[in-house]
Amino acid sequence: MKHLLTLIALPLxxxxxxxxxxxxxxxKTWMTTRGKxxxxxxxxxxxxxxxxxxxxxxxxxxxxxYNSGPTGGKTGRWQVADGTFTGMESPEAHHPATASFxxxxxxxxxxxxxxxxxxPAEGRQYRSVLIKATDTTDYVISFGMGLGSAYLMxxxxxxxxxxxxxxxxxxxxxxxxxxxxxxxxxxxxEIKGDEVVGTVDGKSVALSNPLIATDKHSVMLVAATEVSxxxxxxxxxxxxxEWPANKAALLAAQKAEEAEAAAAKSAATFRAEKLxxxxxxxxxxxxxxxxxxxxxxxxxxxxxxxxxxxxxALKPVKEAMTEDTIFDVASVTKALAGASAAxxxxxxxxxxxxxxxxxxxxxxTGEEREKVxxxxxxxxxxxxxxxxxxxxxxxxxxxxxxxxxxxxxLLFEPGAQFSYSSVGTMLLGGVVERVTGRKFDxxxxxxxxxxxxxNDSGFRPQGEKLMxxxxxxxxxxxxxDDTVARLSGNVSAHASLFTTTADVARFARMMLNLGELDGxxxxxxxxxxxxxxxxxxxGLTSPAAxxxxxxxxxxxxxxxxYRTPPHDYTLHRGALFPTGGYGHTGWTGQMLWIDPFSxxxxxxxxxxxxxxxxxxxxxxxxxHHRISTLAAEAVKGFDFGNVPGALxxxxxxxxxxxxxxxxxxxxxxxxxxxxLMCAHETRRADYASYAAIHPEANAAWKDTKLDSRSAxxxxxxxxxxxxxxxxxxxxxWLSQKEGRTYRLxxxxxxxxxxxxxxxxxxxxxxxxxxxxxxxxxYPWGSTWPPSKGAGNYADIECQKQIPAEKxxxxxxxxxxxxxxxxxFPPNALGIHDLGGNVWEWCEDxxxxxxxxHVLRGASWGxxxxxxxxxxxxxxxxxxxxxxxxxxxxxxxxVP
Numbered sequence: 071m072k073h074l075l076t077l078i079a080l081p082l083x084x085x086x087x088x089x090x091x092x093x094x095x096x097x098k099t100w101m102t103t104r105g106k107x108x109x110x111x112x113x114x115x116x117x118x119x120x121x122x123x124x125x126x127x128x129x130x131x132x133x134x135x136y137n138s139g140p141t142g143g144k145t146g147r148w149q150v151a152d153g154t155f156t157g158m159e160s161p162e163a164h165h166p167a168t169a170s171f172x173x174x175x176x177x178x179x180x181x182x183x184x185x186x187x188x189x190p191a192e193g194r195q196y197r198s199v200l201i202k203a204t205d206t207t208d209y210v211i212s213f214g215m216g217l218g219s220a221y222l223m224x225x226x227x228x229x230x231x232x233x234x235x236x237x238x239x240x241x242x243x244x245x246x247x248x249x250x251x252x253x254x255x256x257x258x259x260e261i262k263g264d265e266v267v268g269t270v271d272g273k274s275v276a277l278s279n280p281l282i283a284t285d286k287h288s289v290m291l292v293a294a295t296e297v298s299x300x301x302x303x304x305x306x307x308x309x310x311x312e313w314p315a316n317k318a319a320l321l322a323a324q325k326a327e328e329a330e331a332a333a334a335k336s337a338a339t340f341r342a343e344k345l346x347x348x349x350x351x352x353x354x355x356x357x358x359x360x361x362x363x364x365x366x367x368x369x370x371x372x373x374x375x376x377x378x379x380x381x382x383a384l385k386p387v388k389e390a391m392t393e394d395t396i397f398d399v400a401s402v403t404k405a406l407a408g409a410s411a412a413x414x415x416x417x418x419x420x421x422x423x424x425x426x427x428x429x430x431x432x433x434x435t436g437e438e439r440e441k442v443x444x445x446x447x448x449x450x451x452x453x454x455x456x457x458x459x460x461x462x463x464x465x466x467x468x469x470x471x472x473x474x475x476x477x478x479x480l481l482f483e484p485g486a487q488f489s490y491s492s493v494g495t496m497l498l499g500g501v502v503e504r505v506t507g508r509k510f511d512x513x514x515x516x517x518x519x520x521x522x523x524x525n526d527s528g529f530r531p532q533g534e535k536l537m538x539x540x541x542x543x544x545x546x547x548x549x550x551d552d553t554v555a556r557l558s559g560n561v562s563a564h565a566s567l568f569t570t571t572a573d574v575a576r577f578a579r580m581m582l583n584l585g586e587l588d589g590x591x592x593x594x595x596x597x598x599x600x601x602x603x604x605x606x607x608x609g610l611t612s613p614a615a616x617x618x619x620x621x622x623x624x625x626x627x628x629x630x631x632y633r634t635p636p637h638d639y640t641l642h643r644g645a646l647f648p649t650g651g652y653g654h655t656g657w658t659g660q661m662l663w664i665d666p667f668s669x670x671x672x673x674x675x676x677x678x679x680x681x682x683x684x685x686x687x688x689x690x691x692x693x694h695h696r697i698s699t700l701a702a703e704a705v706k707g708f709d710f711g712n713v714p715g716a717l718x719x720x721x722x723x724x725x726x727x728x729x730x731x732x733x734x735x736x737x738x739x740x741x742x743x744x745x746l747m748c749a750h751e752t753r754r755a756d757y758a759s760y761a762a763i764h765p766e767a768n769a770a771w772k773d774t775k776l777d778s779r780s781a782x783x784x785x786x787x788x789x790x791x792x793x794x795x796x797x798x799x800x801x802x803w804l805s806q807k808e809g810r811t812y813r814l815x816x817x818x819x820x821x822x823x824x825x826x827x828x829x830x831x832x833x834x835x836x837x838x839x840x841x842x843x844x845x846x847x848y849p850w851g852s853t854w855p856p857s858k859g860a861g862n863y864a865d866i867e868c869q870k871q872i873p874a875e876k877x878x879x880x881x882x883x884x885x886x887x888x889x890x891x892x893x894f895p896p897n898a899l900g901i902h903d904l905g906g907n908v909w910e911w912c913e914d915x916x917x918x919x920x921x922x923h924v925l926r927g928a929s930w931g932x933x934x935x936x937x938x939x940x941x942x943x944x945x946x947x948x949x950x951x952x953x954x955x956x957x958x959x960x961x962x963x964v965p
Contacts, residue, residue, distance in 0.1 A: 100260065105308040154299065179260050220271075402655065403566055517592075529560060605622060650713075651664055750788075788907055820927075829844055837924045
């Protein structure tokens with residue numbers, strides 16, 4: 071159900087002709103004009119309340135109905151005195167005092183003066199007042215005021231609270247800061263058709279809802295703590311010809327005030343510079359053709375930053391990405407739908423976690439399938455394969471796919487290891503259908519999406535929603551990207567959900583609230599805690615990721631190594647969110663991470679299908695890491711470095727594996743560190759990718775003849791003529807591009823890589839004091855001169871180019887200047903050219919003076935024994951550019 075929300079803050083003089091407290095002063099109305107007076111009460115005489123039983127909810131009576139007794143009870147106590155009608159909430163019942171005026175009407179203007187009385191709270195939680203319109207069934211619309219705001223709260227005819235059997239409330243329209251204690255305020259509620267406008271003290275709010283147009287049968291006054299009323303009036307509401315213009319003014323004012331309120335909340339919650347970095351990261355990904363466009367939602371403690379970027383689609387015509395774009399979220403379906411549906415079945419006693427699947431699907435038997443439990447399916451330890459193969463396994467419906475799974479052989483003993491399995495989640499969906507007797511999509515819609523008002527979430531989008539779907543690799547818009555799900559009728563528990571960032575934000579909010587949102591309980595608190603805590607057994611490992619340990623919730627990723635090197639753990643958690651949160655990713659480029667410790671969540675959905683560009687999924691996953699890292703950095707007032715209750719981290723360089731990044735730069739682990747080091751120096755081709763989009767980069771690196779020498783260097787040669795500042799800028803760009811933390815190696819890390827750290831003094835010693843201290847220790851060994859093939863140093867070929875250059879007598883490496891990277895054998899760690907080719911910048915200052923930075927490794931122009939020592943440190947200012955100076959990168963291991 072769509073609601074039109076409006077909000078204004080107009081000058082007081084625009085609303086009032088005189089003081090608001092006078093009985094006959096009539097505040098300005100915006101939508102209607104006053105017609106016949108239907109009710110008037112000044113509370114100057116004792117009232118005899120209606121004591122009979124109303125018909126239905128609050129109808130079939132006239133006049134006032136309220137409790138005037140001394141104790142009040144659940145409905146509170148009311149008192150008439152000196153022209154006021156005062157409602158007093160019962161401290162014992164903690165329920166507002168309510169009084170109803172029986173009156174049949176459809177369109178009306180309801181007006182009353184109210185005062186929030188400054189009395190002891192006595193445990194009563196709120197100081198507020200409400201005027202409610204009711205029909206024969208329940209509340210229709212409420213207009214309220216508290217100490218901080220005025221608000222219109224619609225009721226939702228389609229959503230019933232199962233506990234109270236009453237209508238649930240919809241999204242309110244809110245104005246800030248009208249209510250004050252012990253002061254009179256005039257509330258005016260205009261009802262006309264399906265629209266309502268509420269005004270108090272210069273603040274007006276408006277909304278529309280089909281339920282508002284129903285026949286009303288009473289007006290209810292609600293007093294929380296203690297509220298006095300006077301000058302109660304109800305008029306027939308007549309059309310106002312100025313309403314279209316007034317409505318436009320309300321909408322314009324709403325936009326301005328909402329923006330102001332959002333900016334104030336955001337400034338108090340988030341660091342603006344980090345939000346700007348988030349924007350830049352996503353916009354750079356669009357520029358680099360990593361994605362077509364995307365939508366972001368970051369929320370902390372109820373304050374959200376959300377935005378759309380780029381394009382939703384490029385063909386047949388360009389469509390701008392919008393925040394209401396609907397995305398195929400692929401495997402995020404496993405968490406939002408598959409796991410959620412299973413948990414509802416668990417709560418309802420339809421199965422137990424350790425039930426054999428065959429207990430509910432008898433056809434899933436034979437060949438040890440009886441050993442597979444519901445728990446195995448949820449933690450991906452069932453032994454079922456990653457996916458079905460449509461090329462060899464025939465199925466055209468969901469039922470046929472489930473039947474095919476029931477014939478699929480297990481790959482290992484159930485529970486013996488972790489192996490991510492879409493097949494397992496598909497089978498889980500089949501169990502849900504069997505035990506509930508309902509189709510999976512219907513069960514999810516009625517049990518999860520509809521109660522949470524996730525109105526754009528579901529399967530097989532049609533009609534208007536179809537036009538908002540971001541295309542994928544599916545043959546047409548609105549079909550599921552996943553081939554198996556598509557062949558299964560476009561509904562499956564493993565991948566087929568379509569949704570928006572706003573809808574998933576509601577789901578995440580519910581999870582942080584332990585199963586409840588806006589008065590609706592979807593899960594019991596203990597269910598949320600169960601599904602989002604580690605449920606995989608201790609010792610469960612992933613053979614596809616070098617047998618690294620795995621921690622999984624029930625359908626949720628908590629701490630899982632990726633199958634592809636370097637086997638990073640749960641990239642979408644980022645570098646700062648503590649281990650112990652939960653989330654999921656999807657093949658189509660989607661991610662969700664929820665951090666219960668800081669009450670923060672991050673949602674990023676995108677269209678990653680760029681025509682003519684190879685699969686960008688690995689780069690997008692790296693961007694997920696960057697997005698979550700920046701989101702955590704943006705949060706104010708939470709110490710992510712000290713989080714009680716977080717799980718211990720267990721990643722290190724020793725457990726990481728070699729990998730190549732998107733530029734083809736090869737990285738290998740360095741034991742004793744938390745980094746992987748590039749196996750080669752940064753190449754000209756690598757640097758060219760950076761310089762191509764950074765025109766401010768100094769052009770000295772482009773010198774292909776190195777100061778007019780005749781030998782020309784190629785793209786696979788190390789980049790030179792780059793300063794320390796240039797190298798740092800490249801690392802910063804690469805970090806943003808890939809979502810990892812790239813930087814220069816520290817002096818200590820360089821010593822570990824070259825193999826001399828154990829022989830050097832404590833790491834706190836300055837590089838200057840360590841320089842050259844290990845005599846006769848070279849990158850190639852302990853002999854002088856170097857043996858043939860030891861590296862690229864100053865030799866006879868170099869002297870041919872530079873006659874005055876000193877050389878190593880008798881040494882020949884075949885290269886006059888720089889050589890292509892990795893031209894010489896690597897060391898034991900797989901790292902090339904730690905001696906020769908180019909001097910390499912390090913992060914550190916050379917000494918305490920902090921004027922120069924460290925250079926290591928010597929170069930193609932080095933010939934004297936001292937600079938070639940593995941322990942030698944050169945030093946130069948950060949701005950120097952020279953034909954022998956280059957750099958290599960390291961990347962930090964993601965814990």
